[in-house]
Amino acid sequence: KLNKLALEKIRLDDIWLEFYGYGKNPISLGDLEANEFEIIVREEKINPVPHLKFINYYDEQRFSKNNAEIGKSIIKKDFKKAAELISECNSQYALDVKEHLMKSPNDCIGALKRVPKKTLALFIHSLQSYHWNECVAGYIKNNSKKYRTLKYSLGSLVFGEAPEVDVPIVSFDTEFDNNEIKEIYLKILKKDNLTLRDFIIRQLPEVNPVSSKRILYVQTNIQYKEVDKNTVSLKFRLPPGSYATMVVRNLTNA
Numbered sequence: 001k002l003n004k005l006a007l008e009k010i011r012l013d014d015i016w017l018e019f020y021g022y023g024k025n026p027i028s029l030g031d032l033e034a035n036e037f038e039i040i041v042r043e044e045k046i047n048p049v050p051h052l053k054f055i056n057y058y059d060e061q062r063f064s065k066n067n068a069e070i071g072k073s074i075i076k077k078d079f080k081k082a083a084e085l086i087s088e089c090n091s092q093y094a095l096d097v098k099e100h101l102m103k104s105p106n107d108c109i110g111a112l113k114r115v116p117k118k119t120l121a122l123f124i125h126s127l128q129s130y131h132w133n134e135c136v137a138g139y140i141k142n143n144s145k146k147y148r149t150l151k152y153s154l155g156s157l158v159f160g161e162a163p164e165v166d167v168p169i170v171s172f173d174t175e176f177d178n179n180e181i182k183e184i185y186l187k188i189l190k191k192d193n194l195t196l197r198d199f200i201i202r203q204l205p206e207v208n209p210v211s212s213k214r215i216l217y218v219q220t221n222i223q224y225k226e227v228d229k230n231t232v233s234l235k236f237r238l239p240p241g242s243y244a245t246m247v248v249r250n251l252t253n254a
Contacts, residue, residue: 037244039234044252046232054221054250056137058129058155059243065089069152071127074120074207075198079108082123086115093119109203121207128169130154131188132214136167138184150253154183159250167216172199174211218242222251 004019009246066085073082083206087098097113103111112120137158140147144160151157167181169172174196189195201208223235236247 020138026132029036032240034237035237035242035244036237037235039244039248040227040231041234041248041252042231046234046251047180048224049222050224050252051219051221052236052247054246055140055157055159056215056218057133057136057246059245061245062129063126063154064159065150066128067123068124071123071125072192073192074096074112074124074126074201074204075194077198077201077203079203083108083111086112089146096106112204117206121209125210128209129169129199131185132167132169133157133171134188135181135184135247138188139165139167139181142180142184148253150249157249162216165218166213169212169214170196170199171209171211172196214241215239220247222247223225 004028007017007019015177035136070085071083073079083097083101085173087094087101092117097111100107100111100114137156140158140160140162142159144164147160149156149158164179165181167175168185170185174185176185199209218236218238219240220236225233225235227233233245234251236244238244238247
């Protein structure tokens with residue numbers, strides 16, 4: 001059990017923890033209302049925007065090196081490729097997958113089950129996140145009079161002003177409210193040789209993904225403080241699941 005004394009003894013690189021007190025109820029997934037950030041930006045030209053509205057893209061942290069590719073392999077039921085890619089990761093579960101494959105080379109599903117369920121689900125969510133980025137990039141490009149693009153590891157992010165629309169995180173149970181979004185998504189899936197039905201993973205039912213919605217735009221107020229000539233401090237607040245690095249991208253690439 002983590003108490004004040006145990007918390008104060010924790011030492012992590014680049015992480016500072018402060019004890020605030022005890023609550024009456026345990027903290028559960030979904031309880032988070034927002035995240036507050038203070039980021040120091042050095043040697044970059046900042047475009048000060050007190051009230052920033054930005055597209056709620058998933059950023060690089062979501063994808064790591066092979067996360068989306070592993071997720072795609074699982075969805076395509078290419079469990080051998082998924083296990084091989086996971087075994088290249090630098091983690092204990094990667095070693096567990098390697099060990100299982102050495103003992104049972106043909107039991108790729110068994111090897112995948114050596115990975116923690118939340119991590120296995122993260123690979124699939126990474127693919128869904130990539131598809132969401134691609135759909136939004138296509139939608140912004142289709143509906144903006146003026147837009148700009150920014151390269152990232154899995155393609156290009158497109159920034160511009162477009163009408164608000166519900167953009168689902170696609171899965172087998174997705175119901176589309178907008179025909180344009182549906183058509184963009186179906187083209188993306190076709191490019192990856194996937195269909196909505198492929199998101200049903202009968203061999204790994206414990207990680208079957210479900211559809212949800214993600215807001216297209218996020219608004220935040222930003223406090224700026226000049227630390228020195230080439231260094232600026234940014235303070236802002238974001239809803240759960242939004243990326244502070246995406247705020248910085250907008251302020252440094254406008």
